[in-house]
Every structure is written in C-alpha cells, then in structure tokens.
Amino acid sequence: MIEVSEALTRILSTIAPLGIETVSLMDATGRICAAPVLARLSNPPAAVSAMDGYAVRAADATTGATLRVIGEAPAGHPSDLSVTDGTCLRIFTGSAIPAGADSVLIQENTTREGERITVTEGVTAGRFIRPQGLDFAKGQSLVPAGRRLSARDIGLAAAGNCPWLTVRRRPRVAILSTGDEIVLPGEAPPPGSIVGSAAFMLAALLRRAGAEPVILPVARDTPASLREAASGLGAIDLLLTIGGASVGDYDLVKSALGEEGLVTDFWKIAMRPGKPLMFGHLGATPVIGLPGNPVAAFVCSVVFVLPALRAMTGETVSDDGTEPAVLGCDVPANDHRFDHLRATLVRQPDGTLRATPFARQDSSMMAPLAACDALVLREPHAAAAQKGEVCRIIRFATFVD
Numbered sequence: 471m472i473e474v475s476e477a478l479t480r481i482l483s484t485i486a487p488l489g490i491e492t493v494s495l496m497d498a499t500g501r502i503c504a505a506p507v508l509a510r511l512s513n514p515p516a517a518v519s520a521m522d523g524y525a526v527r528a529a530d531a532t533t534g535a536t537l538r539v540i541g542e543a544p545a546g547h548p549s550d551l552s553v554t555d556g557t558c559l560r561i562f563t564g565s566a567i568p569a570g571a572d573s574v575l576i577q578e579n580t581t582r583e584g585e586r587i588t589v590t591e592g593v594t595a596g597r598f599i600r601p602q603g604l605d606f607a608k609g610q611s612l613v614p615a616g617r618r619l620s621a622r623d624i625g626l627a628a629a630g631n632c633p634w635l636t637v638r639r640r641p642r643v644a645i646l647s648t649g650d651e652i653v654l655p656g657e658a659p660p661p662g663s664i665v666g667s668a669a670f671m672l673a674a675l676l677r678r679a680g681a682e683p684v685i686l687p688v689a690r691d692t693p694a695s696l697r698e699a700a701s702g703l704g705a706i707d708l709l710l711t712i713g714g715a716s717v718g719d720y721d722l723v724k725s726a727l728g729e730e731g732l733v734t735d736f737w738k739i740a741m742r743p744g745k746p747l748m749f750g751h752l753g754a755t756p757v758i759g760l761p762g763n764p765v766a767a768f769v770c771s772v773v774f775v776l777p778a779l780r781a782m783t784g785e786t787v788s789d790d791g792t793e794p795a796v797l798g799c800d801v802p803a804n805d806h807r808f809d810h811l812r813a814t815l816v817r818q819p820d821g822t823l824r825a826t827p828f829a830r831q832d833s834s835m836m837a838p839l840a841a842c843d844a845l846v847l848r849e850p851h852a853a854a855a856q857k858g859e860v861c862r863i864i865r866f867a868t869f870v871d
C-alpha cells in the first residue's frame with residue numbers, strides 16, 4: 471500500500487500535455503489557454519473621455535470663464551476640430567479627445583446658452599481623460615498560458631481584439647462502470663441490483679473540469695465482458711474504471727484488463743475512502759481503476775483525476791486547493807490511511823470556517839456526499855483532535871469567474 475502523495479506523483483509523472491487547438495471567443499470559456507493572449511491593440515486605442523461634457527483646455531476652463539462651443543464629437547465620430555484658447559468641443563463618454571484639449575469639463579459644471587458655456591466649477595488638467603493604453607498596451611500579454619479562461623479573461627481577450635484563442639485540447643475520458651448488479655438510472659432495478667450513480671457523477675465532475683467524458687456501456691463481472699470493453703476504446707486520453715478493484719472473487723478489473731495488456735503501476739493506497747485504487751497503462755493510455763463505492767470514486771477523482779486532467783491541459787493553479795478551518799466536533803485519532811471526511815461548513819462571526827464531519831462516513835452514502843461542503847483532511851496517524859482545533863479542508867465551492 472503506498473501513500474497518497476506517492477500515488478499522485480506516480481500518476482502525474484506519466485502524463486504528458488495534450489495538443490492544442492484554436493477556438494472562438496464563444497467556445498473558449500473554461501478552456502485552458504495554451505499560448506499567451508497578446509493584445510492586438512492598445513486599450514483605449516486613443517485618449518477618450520470618461521464623462522459627458524466638454525473637451526477643454528484646463529487653463530481656460532476656470533470657474534466663471536465663458537467658452538465657445540465649436541462643434542461636437544459623439545462616441546465613434548472623432549472630430550477634426552482643434553480646441554484652442556477660449557473654445558471647447560461638446561463630447562460624450564467614450565468620445566475621442568480632440569486635438570488641443572487636455573481635460574474634460576463635466577456638463578453638470580456648466581451652464582449653456584446657445585453656442586456658449588459658462589464654467590460653474592473649474593477643472594484640473596487631465597481630468598476625466600482616459601489616456602491611450604490606460605488599460606493595456608498593444609503587444610502586452612493579457613492572459614498567460616496555463617490559465618483556465620474565465621468570463622473576465624474572455625472579455626479581456628475580446629478587448630484586445632483577439633477573436634481566436636489557442637487552447638489545450640479537451641481530455642477525452644472514458645468511464646467504464648463494472649458489475650453485474652449495476653443498472654442505469656431510470657431502469658426498473660431487479661432484485662439485488664443497484665443504480666450505477668458513480669459514472670454520471672464523475673461525468674459531471676469531469677465536464678465541469680473541462681474534459682470530454684464518455685460513459686461506456688456497463689461491463690459485467692466476467693473477464694470476457696471486461697476485456698471486450700477494454701478492447702474497443704478508440705481515441706481516449708484516460709480510462710476510468712469504477713468497481714471491481716478490490717479483492718473479492720468478482721473483482722476482476724485488474725486481471726481482465728491485464729489480459730488486454732494493462733500494465734499496473736500500483737494497486738492499493740493508504741487512503742480512506744479509496745483503498746483499492748489502481749493505476750496503470752493500456753498501451754499509452756493511462757488507466758485509473760476507481761473503487762466501486764461511489765463516494766470513494768468521487769474522492770479519488772478529486773484527489774487524482776482532477777490533477778491528472780490539469781497535467782494534460784497544462785492548467786496552472788496557485789495552490790494545492792486546501793485551506794484551514796476549525797473542527798466543529800471532536801475527531802478520533804486516525805489510522806494509517808489518509809482520511810477524507812465529508813463535512814458541512816459554517817462561516818463563524820470571526821470569519822473562520824467551522825467544519826463539522828458527518829457522524830457516518832460510509833463510502834456508499836451519496837446523500838451526505840451531496841450535502842457536504844468540504845472534505846476534512848486527516849493525515850495518516852493524526853492524533854485525536856478536539857472541537858475548535860485547526861484542520862485542513864478541501865472546499866467544494868461555487869466560483870464566480
């Protein structure tokens with residue numbers, strides 16, 4: 471049995487980045503940027519007004535002064551006229567600043583009679599002008615390679631006049647549920663059967679992570695059925711199997727796939743849930759054999775599959791995805807398996823998060839998995855910890871990007 475950290479290192483050490491492709495801005499959300507997005511123009515391309523009012527020379531536009539309006543320049547219609555002593559040009563938010571002007575006098579600080587305005591409150595030089603390149607300069611790197619493209623990144627690329635973005639190909643992940651007892655959601659379950667929930671949960675998780683999941687037909691607990699599933703895989707980047715990973719007489723995934731050429735790198739890790747995790751290769755394709763208990767399959771996917779996808783897409787992340795919290799109840803000493811306790815989170819008045827693990831942590835239980843907000847991480851051989859002590863968590867969050 472190997473440690474979780476070693477298992478992750480061994481998985482990641484075998485994974486190479488996928489190829490690149492070009493997508494339009496409309497298709498870029500959530501994709502991983504594969505080359506820096508370089509601004510094709512400066513923003514703003516030329517100096518513009520930040521307000522509705524008059525383009526003036528600050529030295530002229532003192533309180534009580536009167537200026538002649540020589541014309542107007544709505545946004546999108548720059549004027550050829552120059553502002554000279556004693557004159558001004560009517561402009562609007564987004565209008566190009568005309569030659570000669572050095573500031574914008576907002577219309578609220580004027581009174582107007584015909585083609586003349588009187589300044590009711592003077593202006594300082596540069597006021598309300600957005601200089602050329604205020605936001606970014608032509609050629610500047612707007613989005614670095616490795617970044618998951620957020621709505622804001624896509625807006626920035628659009629502002630930089632970049633309609634096409636170079637991104638990493640989406641990882642294609644085949645998901646193979648195994649087991650004679652498995653039926654599909656919606657089927658009439660015969661006696662002894664169980665609904666195969668894990669594949670749908672993992673497909674959703676993977677899709678959110680930017681992969682292209684493919685749910686394969688369920689394989690039966692026979693070598694022939696498992697071998698048939700493994701032999702017709704097509705072009706995929708990762709195979710996930712669910713179930714049949716443990717030591718029972720019908721846990722045949724490793725041996726049956728072995729007949730198809732699976733080379734096992736490791737089997738069994740010091741982790742709860744997730745002990746029977748298996749990793750190997752079928753030809754060049756990495757295979758992660760997930761335990762059948764659906765909570766174990768999910769937790770192993772968070773801990774191993776998501777990092778593997780990041781290695782394929784080159785996605786960079788700023789930290790390890792864990793954060794501190796305080797325990798909402800006592801927890802007992804841990805054994806040799808790295809534990810991942812499903813827990814609810816409450817924000818306390820002092821700003822810290824209080825994580826309270828569910829009393830029952832059975833890895834078959836989908837309801838607490840869906841209800842939990844975080845996994846409380848318990849290192850192998852961690853001592854008993856009391857309510858109020860600091861712990862580390864992986865938080866399941868809804869992000870706004």
Ligand SMILES: Nc1nc2c(c(=O)[nH]1)N[C@H]1C(S)=C(S)[C@@H](COP(=O)(O)OP(=O)(O)OC[C@H]3O[C@@H](n4cnc5c(N)ncnc54)[C@H](O)[C@@H]3O)O[C@H]1N2
Pocket residue numbers: 647648649651652664665666667668669712713714715716717718721743744745746760761762763764766833834
């Ligand atoms: N003697 C031992 N027995 C078990 C051990 C052990 O070390 N010694 N390990 C236990 C642990 S830990 C786990 S986890 C399970 C995992 O076993 P398998 O990977 O072989 O999984 P199965 O036996 O096929 O299924 C386990 C459980 O999960 C249900 N299942 C299977 N597939 C799905 C699915 N797609 N969706 C929802 N539920 C699924 C299946 O019906 C079983 O109830 O082994 C322990 N046993």
Ligand code: MOO
Pocket residue numbers: 741742743744745746761763765766833834
């Ligand atoms: O992975 Mo098993 O669920 O550790 O119980």
